[in-house]
Amino acid sequence: MKKILVLLHLFLAINVFSQTNERTLILLDSESNSPIEDASILILKTKQVLMSNSEGKVTFELKGGSNIKVTHSSYLPVTLKWASLNQSENIIYLKSKENALDDIVVTKQHPQQIIKKLVENSIKKLNVPARLKTYSREFFKSNGDYVYYNDGLINFQLYKEQKKIKSVLLVEQNRSFGLIDDIISSDLLGYNLNVMMEKYYTFKVLRPLLDEKSRKKYNFLVKVSPLDEAYNEITAIPLEGTTELLDDYKIVYDTKRKIIIEIKTEISPTTLSAVKEDNTKGVRNISRSLFKTNYRVDAENYYLISSKEEINFNINTGNEVKNIEVLNNLITMNFNVQNYTYKESDVFKDKTLFNIRNSILTDYWNVSGLTPTAKELEIINNIKGTF
Numbered sequence: 045m046k047k048i049l050v051l052l053h054l055f056l057a058i059n060v061f062s063q064t065n066e067r068t069l070i071l072l073d074s075e076s077n078s079p080i081e082d083a084s085i086l087i088l089k090t091k092q093v094l095m096s097n098s099e100g101k102v103t104f105e106l107k108g109g110s111n112i113k114v115t116h117s118s119y120l121p122v123t124l125k126w127a128s129l130n131q132s133e134n135i136i137y138l139k140s141k142e143n144a145l146d147d148i149v150v151t152k153q154h155p156q157q158i159i160k161k162l163v164e165n166s167i168k169k170l171n172v173p174a175r176l177k178t179y180s181r182e183f184f185k186s187n188g189d190y191v192y193y194n195d196g197l198i199n200f201q202l203y204k205e206q207k208k209i210k211s212v213l214l215v216e217q218n219r220s221f222g223l224i225d226d227i228i229s230s231d232l233l234g235y236n237l238n239v240m241m242e243k244y245y246t247f248k249v250l251r252p253l254l255d256e257k258s259r260k261k262y263n264f265l266v267k268v269s270p271l272d273e274a275y276n277e278i279t280a281i282p283l284e285g286t287t288e289l290l291d292d293y294k295i296v297y298d299t300k301r302k303i304i305i306e307i308k309t310e311i312s313p314t315t316l317s318a319v320k321e322d323n324t325k326g327v328r329n330i331s332r333s334l335f336k337t338n339y340r341v342d343a344e345n346y347y348l349i350s351s352k353e354e355i356n357f358n359i360n361t362g363n364e365v366k367n368i369e370v371l372n373n374l375i376t377m378n379f380n381v382q383n384y385t386y387k388e389s390d391v392f393k394d395k396t397l398f399n400i401r402n403s404i405l406t407d408y409w410n411v412s413g414l415t416p417t418a419k420e421l422e423i424i425n426n427i428k429g430t431f
Contacts, residue, residue, distance in 0.1 A: 065107070067129050068415075071100040071114065074137040083116040083138070084338065084349060093340065094413035095350050095375050103415045114138065117275065117296040117306045117338075141272045155266035155278060160254050162297050163247045166304045166339075169346045170245055172209060176200045176347065177216075177378040179412035180397070182234050183423065184222070185369035190423045192222035194234075194397040197377075197408050200241050201384050211241040213392040214384060219402045222427045234396040235353055235372045244337050244348050249309055253280055253293065264293075274299060282312050289330060290315045303346060308336045325360045332356035332369075342379075350375045375413050 071080040079100025086093055089110030094102045109126035119138040128134075177199050184192035196218030200211045243249065253264065264280040271277050280293040291309035298305055311333045321329045333355050340349040356369040394400060416424065 065109070066103065066105045066132070068101060068103040068133045069096070069112075069114075069124075069129075070133060070135045071096050071102075072135060072137050073119075074139045080116060080119065080138055082336070082338065082350070082352070083114055083119070084340070086113040086115070088113060091342075092413065093349055093376065094415070097415050097417050097420075099417045101415055101417070102413075104413070105411070117271065117277075120272075155268050155280075156253055156264075158268065159250060159278060159295065162295070162302060162304055163250060163254065165302045166346075167209075167246060169301070169303050170339075171202075171345050171347050171379075171381055172245065173201070173203045173383060174347060174379065174381050175202065175384055176241075176376050177380075179375050179377055179408070179414055180237070181373045181409075181412075181414060182397070183371040183420075184234065185367075185371075187367050190222075190427060192220070192398075193424055193427045194218065194220040195409055195412075196397050197412075198237065198392075199384060201386075202241060202245065209242050209245040211238070212384075212386070213237055214386055214390055215392045215397070215400060215403070217403050217405050217408050218397050218400060219404050220397060220400075221424070234370055234398060236395045237397070238393070238395060240351070240374070241348070244351060247304065247307070249291075249307060249335055249337075250293070250295070252290065264290075271296065275305065282315055284314055284318075286315055287318055288315065289319055289333075291333070291335075298341065301341065303341070304339060305341075306336070306338050308334075310334045321358070323360050323365065325362050328357040328359050330355065330357045340376075340379075345379065345381070347379050348376060373414055377411075377413055 069085065071083050072078065073080055079096075079098065081096055081098045081100065083096040083100075084093060085096065085102050087104070087106060087110050089108070090106070092104070094104055096102045111126055112124040112129075113121065114124065114136065115121045116138065118140060120141045122136065122138065124136065177197065179195065180198050181195040182193070183190060197216040199214040199216060201214070202209060202211050204210070253266075263283040263285075265283060266278065266280045269277050269279070275296055276299050278293070278295040278297070282290040282292070290312055292312045294306075294308040295304060296306040297303060311330065316331070323329075334353065336352040337348060338350045340347060351372075351374045353372045354370070356367070358365050358367050392400070
């Protein structure tokens with residue numbers, strides 16, 4: 045009888061340990077109580093990386109337990125003990141690390157020269173060849189209504205060819221829902237997956253700050269400020285007087301390694317107010333454009349961990365002027381320096397997931413590391429209902 049009891053206790057212990065535990069973290073600013081978006085959450089046991097959404101929320105499942113590290117370029121990092129996460133929803137407050145005095149870094153180098161050296165060194169340090177297993181998600185709006193949604197697991201094989209960064213795409217799973225107006229060309233749907241990684245790994249978004257012709261043509265107010273002992277932030281804001289669309293820039297970099305950790309650009313309100321609309325058929329009149337990338341340093345590895353791109357524009361289709369908005373998120377679920385084995389027929393050569401047949405093998409979106417907000421989940425379910 046004692047042996048039976050011992051075995052029963054052992055079975056129960058193993059069963060409890062092997063159970064999958066779901067946890068939700070809600071990250072809030074310790075002073076304003078506002079949600080913190082785009083924080084990186086690292087599960088130390090599995091090395092899985094997740095990103096907080098606009099509600100500051102991230103939900104994940106884990107067998108057993110693990111300590112968790114939370115980082116954000118604007119906040120002090122924290123490491124959470126698994127035992128402290130004893131609720132289904134756990135509120136975590138982060139303290140801002142932004143310098144309240146708004147100090148300026150004194151340097152003999154011109155800030156644009158600093159950016160140039162950062163880009164050169166970052167390109168050199170990024171792991172290539174390498175492979176990234178990513179989750180891609182895209183929303184599409186027409187005249188203010190959500191009409192299309194796609195997401196998928198995409199494997200990027202990165203390699204160098206004549207000093208250029210190239211990538212091979214392998215789509216593992218994907219799904220698309222929604223109805224597209226025939227007037228809107230499929231060319232307008234979403235961001236080109238075949239050029240995304242090249243853009244992220246060569247920092248093309250920073251060219252207006254580096255190109256000699258651009259530097260002569262446009263003037264930016266550029267400042268370098270410390271965030272803390274480890275990171276500096278460079279801001280570049282276009283001065284008044286230009287009649288072309290330019291971005292406001294924010295670059296966070298590691299002061300010791302001299303590599304870029306985060307880039308954020310957004311169309312400057314200054315230049316947007318000065319640009320006149322062109323209602324010629326087919327011309328895009330951009331009213332909003334946002335670009336953000338985050339990079340991760342893990343031991344000797346340095347790679348892209350997430351990206352976000354948004355664009356909103358009006359276009360004259362010939363019959364009417366339509367408002368189009370596309371929102372794209374990408375998060376790296378797994379990084380590896382080994383190459384994939386694949387057949388040429390497996391390579392994805394289209395621009396977006398719009399034209400590919402649905403292939404759903406698992407509920408991959410639930411383990412993607414990107415938790416949908418309540419509103420996003422409602423939109424996805426509504427679009428699925430129209431399919």
